[in-house]
Amino acid sequence: MKFVVLTKAAVPLSTAIRIDPKTGTLVREGVPLSTNQWDRDAVEFALKLRDKYGGEVIAISMAPPSGIPALESLIGMGVDRAILATDRVFAGADTWATSFVLAKTIEKYVPDYTLILAGEETIDSTTAHVGAQVASHLNIPYVYYVYDAEIQGNKVRVRRFLEDEGVDEFYEMDLPALVSVAKGTQMPREISLSRKLNAREKIMQVTNKELELDAECVGLKGSPTFVAAQTGATFPPRKRRIFQGDPREAVRALVEELKKEGLLQP
Amino acid sequence: MTCKLWPQINKEEYKGVWVYLEHDGARLKDVALELLGKARDLAAKRGNAQVGGVLVAGSDEMAQEAIYHGADKVVVVVNPELKVYTPYEYANAVAKVVAKYRPEIFLIGATKRGRELAAFIANTLTTGITADCTALEIDPKTGDLMQIRPTFGGTQMATIKTPHRRPQMASVRPGVFPKPPRDVNRKGEIVHEAVELNARRTTFLGAEKRIEHDIADLPPVESSDVVVAGGRGLGSAEGFKWLVELAKLLNGTVAASLMAVRAGWAPHTRQVGQTGKTIRPKLYIAVGISGAVQHMMGIQESKHIIAINSDPNAPIVQNSDYAIVGDYKQIIPLLIEEIKRAKAPQ
Ligand SMILES: Cc1cc2nc3c(=O)[nH]c(=O)nc-3n(C[C@H](O)[C@H](O)[C@H](O)COP(=O)(O)OP(=O)(O)OC[C@H]3O[C@@H](n4cnc5c(N)ncnc54)[C@H](O)[C@@H]3O)c2cc1C
Ligand SMILES: Nc1ncnc2c1ncn2[C@@H]1O[C@H](COP(=O)(O)O)[C@@H](O)[C@H]1O
Numbered sequence: 001m002k003f004v005v006l007t008k009a010a011v012p013l014s015t016a017i018r019i020d021p022k023t024g025t026l027v028r029e030g031v032p033l034s035t036n037q038w039d040r041d042a043v044e045f046a047l048k049l050r051d052k053y054g055g056e057v058i059a060i061s062m063a064p065p066s067g068i069p070a071l072e073s074l075i076g077m078g079v080d081r082a083i084l085a086t087d088r089v090f091a092g093a094d095t096w097a098t099s100f101v102l103a104k105t106i107e108k109y110v111p112d113y114t115l116i117l118a119g120e121e122t123i124d125s126t127t128a129h130v131g132a133q134v135a136s137h138l139n140i141p142y143v144y145y146v147y148d149a150e151i152q153g154n155k156v157r158v159r160r161f162l163e164d165e166g167v168d169e170f171y172e173m174d175l176p177a178l179v180s181v182a183k184g185t186q187m188p189r190e191i192s193l194s195r196k197l198n199a200r201e202k203i204m205q206v207t208n209k210e211l212e213l214d215a216e217c218v219g220l221k222g223s224p225t226f227v228a229a230q231t232g233a234t235f236p237p238r239k240r241r242i243f244q245g246d247p248r249e250a251v252r253a254l255v256e257e258l259k260k261e262g263l264l265q266p
Numbered sequence: 267m268t269c270k271l272w273p274q275i276n277k278e279e280y281k282g283v284w285v286y287l288e289h290d291g292a293r294l295k296d297v298a299l300e301l302l303g304k305a306r307d308l309a310a311k312r313g314n315a316q317v318g319g320v321l322v323a324g325s326d327e328m329a330q331e332a333i334y335h336g337a338d339k340v341v342v343v344v345n346p347e348l349k350v351y352t353p354y355e356y357a358n359a360v361a362k363v364v365a366k367y368r369p370e371i372f373l374i375g376a377t378k379r380g381r382e383l384a385a386f387i388a389n390t391l392t393t394g395i396t397a398d399c400t401a402l403e404i405d406p407k408t409g410d411l412m413q414i415r416p417t418f419g420g421t422q423m424a425t426i427k428t429p430h431r432r433p434q435m436a437s438v439r440p441g442v443f444p445k446p447p448r449d450v451n452r453k454g455e456i457v458h459e460a461v462e463l464n465a466r467r468t469t470f471l472g473a474e475k476r477i478e479h480d481i482a483d484l485p486p487v488e489s490s491d492v493v494v495a496g497g498r499g500l501g502s503a504e505g506f507k508w509l510v511e512l513a514k515l516l517n518g519t520v521a522a523s524l525m526a527v528r529a530g531w532a533p534h535t536r537q538v539g540q541t542g543k544t545i546r547p548k549l550y551i552a553v554g555i556s557g558a559v560q561h562m563m564g565i566q567e568s569k570h571i572i573a574i575n576s577d578p579n580a581p582i583v584q585n586s587d588y589a590i591v592g593d594y595k596q597i598i599p600l601l602i603e604e605i606k607r608a609k610a611p612q
Binding site: 011094095096099124125126127128129130131132133135136137140141142143144145157161162163164165166167168169170171172173174177183184214216217221222223224225226227228229230231232236238239240241242243244247248250251252254255257258259261263264 | 268269270271272290352353354357377378379381382383384385386388389390392393394395396397398412413417418421422423424425426427428429430431440467468469470471472473474475476492516534535541548549566567570571572578583584585586587588589590591592596597600601604605608609
């Protein structure tokens, strides 16, 4: 069985970000990238399935070459091999163009895949689009927010939790299929340094020379959406009235303020 | 030049602002009504274009409610194969309806199910989509939809457009736009469509309501005007009892920081912040919360922020409207007492 995990080498939130003034998109080149935190749940999920059913786990990512260390650490976790789709023409992709490259990479290099696993969302884009879009490009069934799966013949049974409705749901899908793994539901295993030693040999880089995708359909050009403007978020300024000293006085002063603001309607 | 995989379209043929009408089997979800209200605004700016709705496996009563809240036309998909929700089949069915009626704009509520469907529908229609918009406007120059959303953990606001493809699609989280008034005199048309389904690939096997251990029988954090939140500074689950009392007094609810959730004092559904909920209450009271940037991202749009913290140097103290420096065990009971007094009829 072949379990394909989609993992993004994301810009950690602690990084000072740079926006390309021409395209309005995030500059990823020259920025140290690390695996999107929620994709580790998907990787752990895939490793568990492989340990149970046999086969291999293949991580697939679209990123500049600075995404390689992120893939190395996934191999350290136990992923068997990784494919990095990387080419300058892929830069500036929206979720349509990203998922297109990922789907075409899977079709070409892992055509006999069993199940594709995506993270719930990325920390730097938070769209939760790419999983469903890969399923759409490949025309396969999919279910989001999965935390448990069981394979029976050419079908997969999944359990998922819808947080906003507070319900668990159970579905069966024909294989091949795609699931997104609910964030925080797995306990991602440690990275083993010995496994990581020759990780580089297990990472295959493919460019558009190999993928042969129409340059009009990838990257910024192949993106139906584009960023027309980007500005720093501004938040309403705060009053910063600080009450210290005698607690009773402080509370009285605060309640007075709340009354004035009309916040204490009976 | 555009990607040859995208069929040529004539943008002039796409008219109206349509909404996916999610329901729970009994009634339309609030977010669907909120989007109908927004759709009316946008349609007004597009030469009084039509407002439409797509309802899968819903009733004519639900369609009528959509009309009362702003729809001119509602397409009800009546295929018995679609009686129960499955993502792949629903996404395909909705895409077929949208492809037939060709709205210029198509909006989806970003509930968990809505997020699951939205991007697949967009791809099937070979168009783009923007997730979790917090504002939607019409560009006065081009007439294009401006899809405004926070990105990069809320530190940036991006305006995104879909200039060459139609429909222009966006998802919007519940509670972002106000619910429009219900007008029983509004008239509209209800159309039944038996959408043809491709071979079924997903089977629904069952569902179970999860009994989540919650701290109190209080409304969800995203739908309250007053939110009292607790953090690691509470020191124990016991501390939340006081917050519950304060919240009830203010007709509000309780929320928690990530640290309080990790400690097991509150369920994840009550977490606010970057990896929890984004809320916009009138009043947010942070008790024993330091105000880390990831926490602030979820509450920055609160009208008023109050901090109760023993550390005058905690970031929240500098980023609030009113802060009381002190031990919450001393402050909260006094606050409850004083608010009761203030609210008592004179
Ligand atoms: C990727 C990422 C995502 C994150 N997402 C979130 C998120 O969604 N939500 C979130 O909240 N955090 C999030 N965090 C964590 C965040 O960085 C902070 O660690 C967290 O918010 C701290 O929680 P806290 O304020 O409860 O605890 P602390 O930072 O420990 O603060 C406790 C506060 O209580 C005060 N205190 C102590 N005793 C008392 C007392 N007796 N009376 C009054 N005050 C007292 C202290 O002065 C202190 O300010 C995220 C972090 C990362 C890296
Ligand atoms: N560039 C990428 N390469 C590989 N997988 C990705 C990429 N971007 C997104 N994904 C996958 O799609 C999921 C959802 O991402 P997003 O739509 O950005 O929130 C992620 O958790 C990944 O599993």
